[in-house]
Amino acid sequence: MKKRIWIGMLAVLLALLLPCGTVFAQSVEWEQAEPFDMSTITAQYAMLFDLDSGTVLASKNTGMRMYPASTTKIMTCILALEHGNLSDVVTVGEEVKEISADSSTSGLWVGEELTLEQLLYGLMLSSGNDAANTIAVHIAGSLEAFVQMMNDKAVELEMSGTHYANAHGLHDETHYTTVSDMQRLLSYAYKNETFRTIVGTKTYEVPPTNMVAEGHVFKNSNLLLHEDFSDYYYEHATGVKTGFTTPAGHCLVATAEKDGLRLGVLIYMSEEYARYSDAAKLFFYGFESYELFSPMDVFLDRAPVTVEVQGASLDDVAGGVLSLVATPDSGSSYMELSANVQKIRENAIHAELVIEPAELTVQAPVSQGQEIGRFRYVLDGTTLVEGTLTASRDVAERASVFQWKQADTKSRASTLRWTLIPLIAVLAIVCFVLMIQTAFINQSRKNQRRRAQLRASKQSAVIMMDDYYEYSQKKKKRRPGR
Numbered sequence: 480m481k482k483r484i485w486i487g488m489l490a491v492l493l494a495l496l497l498p499c500g501t502v503f504a505q506s507v508e509w510e511q512a513e514p515f516d517m518s519t520i521t522a523q524y525a526m527l528f529d530l531d532s533g534t535v536l537a538s539k540n541t542g543m544r545m546y547p548a549s550t551t552k553i554m555t556c557i558l559a560l561e562h563g564n565l566s567d568v569v570t571v572g573e574e575v576k577e578i579s580a581d582s583s584t585s586g587l588w589v590g591e592e593l594t595l596e597q598l599l600y601g602l603m604l605s606s607g608n609d610a611a612n613t614i615a616v617h618i619a620g621s622l623e624a625f626v627q628m629m630n631d632k633a634v635e636l637e638m639s640g641t642h643y644a645n646a647h648g649l650h651d652e653t654h655y656t657t658v659s660d661m662q663r664l665l666s667y668a669y670k671n672e673t674f675r676t677i678v679g680t681k682t683y684e685v686p687p688t689n690m691v692a693e694g695h696v697f698k699n700s701n702l703l704l705h706e707d708f709s710d711y712y713y714e715h716a717t718g719v720k721t722g723f724t725t726p727a728g729h730c731l732v733a734t735a736e737k738d739g740l741r742l743g744v745l746i747y748m749s750e751e752y753a754r755y756s757d758a759a760k761l762f763f764y765g766f767e768s769y770e771l772f773s774p775m776d777v778f779l780d781r782a783p784v785t786v787e788v789q790g791a792s793l794d795d796v797a798g799g800v801l802s803l804v805a806t807p808d809s810g811s812s813y814m815e816l817s818a819n820v821q822k823i824r825e826n827a828i829h830a831e832l833v834i835e836p837a838e839l840t841v842q843a844p845v846s847q848g849q850e851i852g853r854f855r856y857v858l859d860g861t862t863l864v865e866g867t868l869t870a871s872r873d874v875a876e877r878a879s880v881f882q883w884k885q886a887d888t889k890s891r892a893s894t895l896r897w898t899l900i901p902l903i904a905v906l907a908i909v910c911f912v913l914m915i916q917t918a919f920i921n922q923s924r925k926n927q928r929r930r931a932q933l934r935a936s937k938q939s940a941v942i943m944m945d946d947y948y949e950y951s952q953k954k955k956k957r958r959p960g961r
């Protein structure tokens with residue numbers, strides 16, 4: 480009966496424990512992004528993507544040929560930044576007359592002198608076609624040569640669906656691109672810090688020039704940046720460029736940043752104000768669904784990896800035990816669905832730390848920052864982050880007095896000298912002590928001999944007195960009696 484009771488209790492215990500085991504063995508179910516409803520976007524061509532990784536989050540007609548209008552100036556700007564000097568003084572030439580009278584300009588005059596930097600603000604903020612031509616001639620020597628530079632750059636960036644015919648974007652049947660190509664161009668240009676500064680500026684003032692006494696004021700045409708346009712202002716917007724021609728429609732290339740996540744939006748063939756609402760919708764979707772995730776932040780509380788250094792100095796502060804620093808590879812932070820970030824944080828304790836090689840062998844000497852191995856944190860077969868394991872400090876090798884194989888002749892002689900001097904000093908002290916001890920012993924022996932001789936002489940005198948007494952007594956006995 481008791482046996483049955485014990486079996487029943489064991490069965491209940493196993494029933495309680497097995498579900499727990501099942502939970503721990505359960506794999507992580509990664510979430511997939513809910514697709515954005517592109518039917519709410521009025522633009523004929525559109526894209527939302529991560530500026531750093533290039534990951535496309537939503538798109539519409541990305542591979543179809545379309546006209547870029549003034550978003551062409553993104554290419555013009557980046558070429559000027561790469562081939563020009565911002566402080567260069569540029570004289571406006573006759574090239575500013577080679578644009579239609581009704582196109583957007585920066586108000587430049589032939590013969591006017593501005594710096595290249597000032598011209599770039601006129602190019603990107605007020606969308607000056609006159610600034611575009613002036614810059615082109617300054618950089619390449621002629622409009623034709625600059626257009627060739629633009630097409631060469633397009634080939635370099637693998638913009639296979641793009642061809643340029645001018646530096647400003649006014650309509651030309653041979654001047655076209657695709658949304659996918661504009662994604663490549665924007666991702667490339669946005670890496671340039673000066674480019675980001677220019678396209679994110681709301682208003683730029685040029686002081687009086689040699690031709691215009693009041694100077695110039697360039698205002699950014701991107702309404703996402705201006706708080707005074709409350710219907711279109713977007714607090715996380717950081718730039719970049721608007722565009723319009725009748726064949727291209729209203730265009731907008733825009734960027735936004737929030738909590739480290741950087742997103743780009745491309746809007747083509749839209750309406751004048753709908754392009755801003757289109758961009759805001761896409762940005763809102765991106766920032767609500769994704770975030771910039773730094774996996775190493777999850778594992779900061781993990782114990783540091785340690786390794787025992789072979790041949791470490793006997794004087795090493797940690798007894799030859801070396802702590803390793805886990806340094807993630809560059810770009811280890813990445814865009815991830817917020818839902819998946821939450822799951823990673825909840826399951827971080829179950830992530831496996833993989834060390835390569837599995838058995839780390841380190842031989843002294845070791846220098847701080849020296850690469851020791853590689854590491855990976857893996858959860859449910861997915862590598863969350865990887866990087867290098869480096870030494871946290873220097874570790875000297877164990878050395879003997881006569882080990883100088885890496886020293887030069889001078890250092891060897893110096894080492895020998897500073898090694899022998901103490902030894903000689905010790906030997907001299909020992910010899911001096913021995914000499915004193917020997918002298919003391921010799922003196923002691925002399926004193927002992929003298930004392931012995933003195934005792935012997937005293938004994939001889941006593942004996943002689945005794946003998947004399949006996950002799951005198953015997954002599955008295957021999958005399959005749961009285």
